[in-house]
Amino acid sequence: MSSSHAMPLISIDGVTKTYAGITALDDVGLTIGAGEAVCLAGENGSGKSTLIKILAGVERPDRGRIGFAGVEQGPLNPRLSAAAGVMVIFQDFSLFPNLSVAENIAFSASLASHRRLFRRSPVRKLALATLNRVGVDLDPDAPVETLSVAHKQLVAICRALACDARLIIMDEPTTALTEREVRVLLDIIRRLKADGVAVLFVSHKLAEVLEVCEKVVVLRNGRKVIEGPAAEFDAASLTRHMTGRDVAETPPDPVPADAPVLLQVRNLTKAGAFEDVTFGLRAGEVLGISGLLGSGRTSLAKALFGLVLPDGGIMTVGDHSVPLGDPLAAARAGIGYVPEDRLTEGLFLMQSILRNVGVGRLDAHSSAGMLDFAALGRDATDWLRRLSVKAPDSAAPVRSLSGGNQQRVVLARWLARNPRLLVLNGPSVGVDVGSKADIHGIIRDLSRRGLGVIVISDDLPELLATCHRILVMKAGRITGEVAGRETTEADLAHRLAS
Amino acid sequence: MRHVDFSRNETLVALVILAFCAAATLADPAFLSMPTLTDLLRGGIVLGIFAVAALLVLISGGIDVSFTAIAAVSMYSTAMALNTFAPGVPWGVAFALGMTIGAGLGCINAVFIAGFGLPTLIVTLGTLSMFRGFMLAFIGQKQITTLPSGMREFGRMMMIRGTNPDGSFYSLPLAFAFLVGAVVLTWVILHRTMLGRQVFAMGGSLESARRVGVNVKGAQFFVYIYVGALAGLAGVIHASMTRVANPFDLVGLELSVIAAVVLGGARLAGGYGTLTGTLLGVALIVLVRNSLIVFGIPSTWQSVAVGVLILIGTGLPAWQAKRAAARAA
Numbered sequence: 001m002s003s004s005h006a007m008p009l010i011s012i013d014g015v016t017k018t019y020a021g022i023t024a025l026d027d028v029g030l031t032i033g034a035g036e037a038v039c040l041a042g043e044n045g046s047g048k049s050t051l052i053k054i055l056a057g058v059e060r061p062d063r064g065r066i067g068f069a070g071v072e073q074g075p076l077n078p079r080l081s082a083a084a085g086v087m088v089i090f091q092d093f094s095l096f097p098n099l100s101v102a103e104n105i106a107f108s109a110s111l112a113s114h115r116r117l118f119r120r121s122p123v124r125k126l127a128l129a130t131l132n133r134v135g136v137d138l139d140p141d142a143p144v145e146t147l148s149v150a151h152k153q154l155v156a157i158c159r160a161l162a163c164d165a166r167l168i169i170m171d172e173p174t175t176a177l178t179e180r181e182v183r184v185l186l187d188i189i190r191r192l193k194a195d196g197v198a199v200l201f202v203s204h205k206l207a208e209v210l211e212v213c214e215k216v217v218v219l220r221n222g223r224k225v226i227e228g229p230a231a232e233f234d235a236a237s238l239t240r241h242m243t244g245r246d247v248a249e250t251p252p253d254p255v256p257a258d259a260p261v262l263l264q265v266r267n268l269t270k271a272g273a274f275e276d277v278t279f280g281l282r283a284g285e286v287l288g289i290s291g292l293l294g295s296g297r298t299s300l301a302k303a304l305f306g307l308v309l310p311d312g313g314i315m316t317v318g319d320h321s322v323p324l325g326d327p328l329a330a331a332r333a334g335i336g337y338v339p340e341d342r343l344t345e346g347l348f349l350m351q352s353i354l355r356n357v358g359v360g361r362l363d364a365h366s367s368a369g370m371l372d373f374a375a376l377g378r379d380a381t382d383w384l385r386r387l388s389v390k391a392p393d394s395a396a397p398v399r400s401l402s403g404g405n406q407q408r409v410v411l412a413r414w415l416a417r418n419p420r421l422l423v424l425n426g427p428s429v430g431v432d433v434g435s436k437a438d439i440h441g442i443i444r445d446l447s448r449r450g451l452g453v454i455v456i457s458d459d460l461p462e463l464l465a466t467c468h469r470i471l472v473m474k475a476g477r478i479t480g481e482v483a484g485r486e487t488t489e490a491d492l493a494h495r496l497a498s
Numbered sequence: 499m500r501h502v503d504f505s506r507n508e509t510l511v512a513l514v515i516l517a518f519c520a521a522a523t524l525a526d527p528a529f530l531s532m533p534t535l536t537d538l539l540r541g542g543i544v545l546g547i548f549a550v551a552a553l554l555v556l557i558s559g560g561i562d563v564s565f566t567a568i569a570a571v572s573m574y575s576t577a578m579a580l581n582t583f584a585p586g587v588p589w590g591v592a593f594a595l596g597m598t599i600g601a602g603l604g605c606i607n608a609v610f611i612a613g614f615g616l617p618t619l620i621v622t623l624g625t626l627s628m629f630r631g632f633m634l635a636f637i638g639q640k641q642i643t644t645l646p647s648g649m650r651e652f653g654r655m656m657m658i659r660g661t662n663p664d665g666s667f668y669s670l671p672l673a674f675a676f677l678v679g680a681v682v683l684t685w686v687i688l689h690r691t692m693l694g695r696q697v698f699a700m701g702g703s704l705e706s707a708r709r710v711g712v713n714v715k716g717a718q719f720f721v722y723i724y725v726g727a728l729a730g731l732a733g734v735i736h737a738s739m740t741r742v743a744n745p746f747d748l749v750g751l752e753l754s755v756i757a758a759v760v761l762g763g764a765r766l767a768g769g770y771g772t773l774t775g776t777l778l779g780v781a782l783i784v785l786v787r788n789s790l791i792v793f794g795i796p797s798t799w800q801s802v803a804v805g806v807l808i809l810i811g812t813g814l815p816a817w818q819a820k821r822a823a824a825r826a827a
Contacts (some may be wrong), residue, residue: 028607078709078711079711082711088709094703094705094706094709094710095703096698096699096702096706096707096769097702097705097769097772098698098701098702098769099695099698099699099702103695107695107699107710108710108711110692110695111692111710111712112711113698115692116691116692116693117690118690118691118692118694118695119690120751147519159710291513291686335554355678
């Protein structure tokens, strides 16, 4: 143990990995010391998942050396990596929903011990000790399927610790957490570091974890582009290194003074969700609606597209009033809606990319109940090209795409319908930095062409970069309105919270 | 947690059984008697062993419909082989042979499922038809009415024998002990060995099980071989108790068995299921089969009654869970 202070816990050097001729990792080196937290940043496809898999022993590098505690390792496999204390917490946590908290925590440790018999009391004891070590109070007998996402993550961390983890690799640890849950997580990470456990954060959204990290390593296209102390990075410089370009967000062009009013919402009310919401939207205008979780922004977004039936109020598009609580009527009136959770609400995951776009245009390409597949396909292909969806094959299932490209598919479906107004609920949730800038570019482009766009988001830089006006929602009411170019992130955050 | 949990299938099935018995007793006071009980237990032996096997597969996240064919093949080839080569061996040999044949056929399932990674329903649908067709084409189609002496002898062995006050007899065959044995052994495997916990884990999430280092292929081989052996046992017991090896028997029962297991709370998606629930499910189905006559309902209505039970018994908890989820949202 004493020598491990001098030696880094993990050292990798010159690691290269190619898949079918494509270089996923090119001569990457990295060291992690005991009790150190390291950020591994990179966009989708930058090679960070390959690096995790190599450390976890799932993939073998073509070239390069890997050392654990100064001892160079031969070919790794998952068991060897786990025995060396390298534990990966995947984004989905890889827990067993049907088993109890205690059994989930103790599962890997019992497997590693090669015990054949199973007894409840040592499992409980180990689980309670680990929960205690992390400082979390969870019922060890509760089935994991009843836990919140944040608690599932804690169970996954405990499971890693129960196997004497020396390095915990966390894949996208903060994506599904609220701000408060992230703070709890960071406190736990500090405790672990004090305990000598190293942590490797792997993410494309790292600004949140920078404060507990010692070191940042940025990958781009399989190469390490920069490595340095965490204190020298901020969100902007991380983004620059990850994308290799300055993603400068310029404010949108002003709305033409003679632009007609497109959407009028008057006194829209739904008990327990939002109250007396009134606003207008002009053609070519981008309107932001922001609020903290529970402010009613999501219900309002759904109500605009008829997915939530308001108790009262009026909505008009152009000169026509739109029946409330009727998504088909909303779509006919020219409203498009891109939901917050595209995986469950926005896409047919197992269906092809082309069909996911084409489904919005079935009416336009059918006559007497028969579909003109050729025309439907041409139409969809055209939109995929216009939104530059990067897909090798448009017949592939849509779930094979990255988050950014999936979001473009949802957008393409609506744009193919030639809408007058788009409601985008969290347009860049779960997409990487580069795609996010591209989506913002698409929004700008749409507004230039005279579409009205409503962006509902709690991502303040995103709102500032895309919106002409921003409405602030609190406890179901619109409490303020600011012009996008006249406010700052700090000011907006203050308005949201106060 | 000592209150009665009405959202559990077990509770529901137990209540239905009680209600059914109460109604049957009202219709015919003679219903509450030892003969009814022993008939019920006797009728549950083969079905119960099948159900224990099906439960294990469901928990592991798969589904097996081929076990009845495995049972029929094991039963018929055991009887045929012993009659031809060794008619005088004790019943233990017949059991060992039947279980070995069953395990071998289960191993074929395992090769396709674990080895080639094919979907369990498709593999077992295929082998169901294949095993049975193979037996009818190559082994024989004629009933074997004279069983090997060991099996005949086993069919006559009773655990309990008695006479009612009215002079009629009742008895419980020794075969019932094998059901008890299968239940106890399976319980120990599921709840007291790491192998059993890995079977639960696989059913909860196959991908997670792979990632934490569960030997998924090994566990699948175990599951399908164990199920094959249990099916072979059930086949030999069935022949011994009915005193005939009929190659057309047993196949067709598989859906009732899976229904009984699901009625007892196992989920088709895997990861959930209890032996208590499974046995209650079997008891209810046997009860319905044995006693609809008491109500004067024709036996052709049996399958309708069983279907209604499945719809209500599995639908009600699912509906309750959905309502609870809607309230929480």
